[in-house]
Amino acid sequence: MPAQIINGKEIVSSYRAEIKEQVQALTSSGTQPGLAVVIVGEDPASQVYVRNKAKSCEEAGIYSEVHRLPVQTSEAELLQLIRQLNDNPRIHGILVQSPLPKHISEERVVEEIAVTKDVDCFHPTNVGNVSIGKDAPLPCTPAGVIQILKKINVPIAGKHAVVIGRSNIVGKPMAMLLLRENATVTICHSRTANLEEITRQADILVAAVGKAKLVRKEHVKPGAVVIDVGMNRLDTGKLAGDVDFDDVLDTAGYVTPVPGCVGPMTITILLQNTLEAARKFAERQTAAGV
Numbered sequence: 601m602p603a604q605i606i607n608g609k610e611i612v613s614s615y616r617a618e619i620k621e622q623v624q625a626l627t628s629s630g631t632q633p634g635l636a637v638v639i640v641g642e643d644p645a646s647q648v649y650v651r652n653k654a655k656s657c658e659e660a661g662i663y664s665e666v667h668r669l670p671v672q673t674s675e676a677e678l679l680q681l682i683r684q685l686n687d688n689p690r691i692h693g694i695l696v697q698s699p700l701p702k703h704i705s706e707e708r709v710v711e712e713i714a715v716t717k718d719v720d721c722f723h724p725t726n727v728g729n730v731s732i733g734k735d736a737p738l739p740c741t742p743a744g745v746i747q748i749l750k751k752i753n754v755p756i757a758g759k760h761a762v763v764i765g766r767s768n769i770v771g772k773p774m775a776m777l778l779l780r781e782n783a784t785v786t787i788c789h790s791r792t793a794n795l796e797e798i799t800r801q802a803d804i805l806v807a808a809v810g811k812a813k814l815v816r817k818e819h820v821k822p823g824a825v826v827i828d829v830g831m832n833r834l835d836t837g838k839l840a841g842d843v844d845f846d847d848v849l850d851t852a853g854y855v856t857p858v859p860g861c862v863g864p865m866t867i868t869i870l871l872q873n874t875l876e877a878a879r880k881f882a883e884r885q886t887a888a889g890v
């Protein structure tokens with residue numbers, strides 16, 4: 601039986617409709633959620649993402665502002681902007697688009713973002729809180745993947761989940777969230793010997809390596825759920841995932857398309873995190889008698 605193609609559009613639009621309602625409710629009680637996106641330089645992929653994000657905020661009723669800074673912006677200038685956004689009561693979430701130009705330390709910049717406004721979950725305090733199970737904004741792409749699994753009713757507890765990739769943005773936090781859902785988790789990476797042998801044991805296989813079409817049917821256990829986080833721009837201009845979609849179709853039980861599933865779901869979680877940050881801001885205001 602051929603794999604079921606996970607309908608990202610349907611999952612995303614119902615989730616965003618729920619968010620929109622909650623944004624409206626919070627707005628009418630006096631707090632409109634607000635997101636600031638900061639982009640330094642002209643990376644073309646980043647431009648696409650930032651455009652998608654601004655449009656998504658608008659559709660959800662979230663206030664957003666995009667700060668486009670020239671590539672020669674100094675680290676000190678960027679830090680100054682972040683401090684202003686930290687102090688701005690209209691802004692509840694701050695996202696500094698990565699990658700940054702080489703002369704700016706991403707680590708330093710992320711640490712400047714107020715922990716309560718870190719809607720990416722990149723700040724070390726939030727990363728730590730997620731790993732010890734404390735309340736924190738959830739990392740957008742990994743949380744989106746968990747939501748996809750839940751929406752299609754795939755059980756996670758007790759399943760063997762294999763993550764290919766160990767980046768701080770996707771691989772590592774992905775493994776952490778799967779563990780929180782009680783999966784047995786294996787992380788594979790560029791130094792893993794016998795990759796196929798391990799990935800073939802996966803009930804849930806998440807590909808987040810950044811290598812176009814790396815995952816083929818020989819990597820996939822029959823019936824497995826294959827989630828493709830990859831977003832590789834081919835020379836043809838087309839977008840390809842880390843999974844060879846056509847090749848795995850007859851082996852996998854479920855597979856996500858690229859584009860049209862994990863990407864838009866990532867943005868959906870960003871909206872959710874911004875809403876949640878705004879809600880907590882409003883609660884703190886009320887508690888303080890403001």
Ligand SMILES: Nc1nc(=O)c2c([nH]1)NC[C@@H]1CN(c3ccc(C(=O)N[C@@H](CCC(=O)O)C(=O)O)cc3)C=[N+]21
Nearest residue numbers: 648649652695696697698699720859860861863864866
């Ligand atoms: N601080 C920070 N936070 C991020 O979350 C972040 C980042 N930096 N830097 C870059 C990556 C990449 N990323 C994408 C998310 C969604 C789509 C997306 O919606 N993609 C569409 C297709 C877009 C197209 O056609 O090119 C889709 O998959 O259907 C793309 C890319 C967020 N990132």
